[in-house]
Amino acid sequence: MTAPLITADRLTRHYVVGGELVRALDGVSFDVREGEWVAIVGQSGSGKSTLMNLLGCLDTPTAGRYVLAGTDVGTLADDALADLRNREIGFVFQTFQLLARATALANVELPLVYRGLPRRERRERAEAALRSVGLANRMHHRPNELSGGQRQRVAIARALVGEPSILLADEPTGNLDSQTGEEIVRLFADLHARGHTLILVTHEPRLAARCPRAIRLMDGRVLGDGPGGELASAGGGRVPA
Amino acid sequence: MSLRPARLLGEAGEGLRIALASLAAHRLRSFLTTLGIVIGVTTVIAIVAIVDGLDASFAAQIGNLGAHTLYVDKWQWLGTNESWWEMRNRPDVGARELAAVEREATLARAVSPSVGMRATLSAGDVTLTRIRTTGTNEANLLTGGGTIAAGRYLTATDLELARSSAVLGAEVADRLFPGVALDAVPGRRVAIDGHPFTVVGVLARRGRMLGMDLDSNAAIPFTTFLRDLGKRRSIVIAVSAAPGELERLEDQLVGILRRVRHVPPGRKDDFSINRQDQFLRLYGQLTGALYGVAIGVGFITLLVGGIGIMNIMLVSVTERTREIGLRRALGARRRTILLQFLVESSLVAALGGGLGTALGLGAALLLAQVTPLAAAATGGAVALGLGFSAAVGLLFGSWPAWRAAHLDPVEALRHE
Ligand SMILES: Nc1ncnc2c1ncn2[C@@H]1O[C@H](COP(=O)(O)OP(=O)(O)O)[C@@H](O)[C@H]1O
Ligand SMILES: [Mg+2]
Numbered sequence: 001m002t003a004p005l006i007t008a009d010r011l012t013r014h015y016v017v018g019g020e021l022v023r024a025l026d027g028v029s030f031d032v033r034e035g036e037w038v039a040i041v042g043q044s045g046s047g048k049s050t051l052m053n054l055l056g057c058l059d060t061p062t063a064g065r066y067v068l069a070g071t072d073v074g075t076l077a078d079d080a081l082a083d084l085r086n087r088e089i090g091f092v093f094q095t096f097q098l099l100a101r102a103t104a105l106a107n108v109e110l111p112l113v114y115r116g117l118p119r120r121e122r123r124e125r126a127e128a129a130l131r132s133v134g135l136a137n138r139m140h141h142r143p144n145e146l147s148g149g150q151r152q153r154v155a156i157a158r159a160l161v162g163e164p165s166i167l168l169a170d171e172p173t174g175n176l177d178s179q180t181g182e183e184i185v186r187l188f189a190d191l192h193a194r195g196h197t198l199i200l201v202t203h204e205p206r207l208a209a210r211c212p213r214a215i216r217l218m219d220g221r222v223l224g225d226g227p228g229g230e231l232a233s234a235g236g237g238r239v240p241a
Numbered sequence: 242m243s244l245r246p247a248r249l250l251g252e253a254g255e256g257l258r259i260a261l262a263s264l265a266a267h268r269l270r271s272f273l274t275t276l277g278i279v280i281g282v283t284t285v286i287a288i289v290a291i292v293d294g295l296d297a298s299f300a301a302q303i304g305n306l307g308a309h310t311l312y313v314d315k316w317q318w319l320g321t322n323e324s325w326w327e328m329r330n331r332p333d334v335g336a337r338e339l340a341a342v343e344r345e346a347t348l349a350r351a352v353s354p355s356v357g358m359r360a361t362l363s364a365g366d367v368t369l370t371r372i373r374t375t376g377t378n379e380a381n382l383l384t385g386g387g388t389i390a391a392g393r394y395l396t397a398t399d400l401e402l403a404r405s406s407a408v409l410g411a412e413v414a415d416r417l418f419p420g421v422a423l424d425a426v427p428g429r430r431v432a433i434d435g436h437p438f439t440v441v442g443v444l445a446r447r448g449r450m451l452g453m454d455l456d457s458n459a460a461i462p463f464t465t466f467l468r469d470l471g472k473r474r475s476i477v478i479a480v481s482a483a484p485g486e487l488e489r490l491e492d493q494l495v496g497i498l499r500r501v502r503h504v505p506p507g508r509k510d511d512f513s514i515n516r517q518d519q520f521l522r523l524y525g526q527l528t529g530a531l532y533g534v535a536i537g538v539g540f541i542t543l544l545v546g547g548i549g550i551m552n553i554m555l556v557s558v559t560e561r562t563r564e565i566g567l568r569r570a571l572g573a574r575r576r577t578i579l580l581q582f583l584v585e586s587s588l589v590a591a592l593g594g595g596l597g598t599a600l601g602l603g604a605a606l607l608l609a610q611v612t613p614l615a616a617a618a619t620g621g622a623v624a625l626g627l628g629f630s631a632a633v634g635l636l637f638g639s640w641p642a643w644r645a646a647h648l649d650p651v652e653a654l655r656h657e
Binding site: 058082086097 | 248249251252255262266563564567568569570571572573574575576577650651654
């Protein structure tokens, strides 16, 4: 078998708040292989967002090792981290995080601007990404002219446009009604079928149940790692040996 | 790391687009922000334009006015330590002194007396009052009297025969003979304080210097002046030196004058030897003071303007914290964010600078229209206005831009 796309080895992230140590992540280890679809589940405050920030190279661990696509992230300087995010990671946020004054197309082009691609190529690739999420006829709309579901599709197109090795989504359906949320979940399933690697944080059992694999966190530790269906229904899952 | 030009270009282009969009979205705020810069640059540019204008007209005059010429006068022109009363009581300078200088000043290249008054000139039904009328000789052109545009200047014969010949300044000729071609003016008749004269020549236009109109004058033979317009006046003797001989000539003139005016040894001179460069020095002090004011006012207002820009950029950074976090997540480097905000602050400042430059030049040109001051719109002034304000934008924008670039992406994304 090939090397894993992601290796998290005893990842630890501590905060000091008012002189008190907060163990947001306390030695989390797992691998993710190319093409996997993994849900991160757990109660509020269990460390899901902290983990996503580390996986997304937005934050650096207090201890532990993180290897992404063969690169040991811990050794990288700030510029290199920015470049790594640009090439390897597509973010989808709960609150969409679209630029309000820019059109859907301009929003989707943004990662390619920071990659230094020429205008024509940016345009073509952004159009293709918007078509692939079903927004071929909304390219020149601004976020406030789009529904919540459409906004999240724009954000997903923006995450896809740079052809990253993983898509990271933190509560991507958290701000959507259940029907629109379901559309987005179907889009993720479709992306998984097309071979994309997806990691998404959710506290919705329904969504977690759809994922082939789920990692349950509690108090900054891995409580279980197994098939999403089992984990969601059992509320626990296999505890790693 | 990749420093591909396409990437830098793309980032700079994106920075400019963001800056323009932000300016467009906050038009009033941007305008108010830049007001300090506008006022500062307006002041500096107006003063610089006026000083440049003075320089241009002054430089043009300096040659004509005779940098090699000394002026023997009862009066000290500028920077005197004599009292006015003392100078008033000095004996007049007159024909005796003129004769002595003409006879004995071997280092002189040209000697030209002049005696002046304000006279009324009339021709046909045009009458001009208070025109500076000078009695002088043919050498006056050499000692700094300008150049001839039509006809001729006074000649030695005009003086010997005390002819009623007059040479008019360009402005006087224009106003006395409106609509008459320049070449047709010589030969016309003009009355000077009621005495009939014939115009023999017109001087070339010289413009203004330090607020003085150099073209509103008339020259007649020295001898004719004494006969027709009166004798009881002190004269000024202009003496030109050969190049490099100015200092020795001055010593020689002092010797001649002390002897002919019987000044006992040990007593102060009872006359003054003046130079044009006294005006130069005065001019230097004047423009120096103007530049000082420009620098002072400019510095303070640009400081105020710069602080205004810093303040509004800090607000802008706070408002766009989440956007900064997003851009960082999508792969913008710190440098990219820094560049984005620097482009914005220098653009705001340069727009203010552009507006200020336009206003400043406008004010200077207006001032030149309604006052004797001159003004010149030089490329240097424009570059100064734009460049300086953009530099202020860069300088005062760099702290907010640095803050933006060093925001923690995670914190920034969570910002409400
Ligand atoms: N920037 C921070 N400073 C201090 N404590 C933090 C910070 N971010 C998260 N935490 C703490 O770390 C723990 C995990 O937070 P988080 O990863 O956001 O949980 P989740 O996303 O699972 O709700 C919480 O106790 C939270 O209060
Ligand atoms: Mg969270």
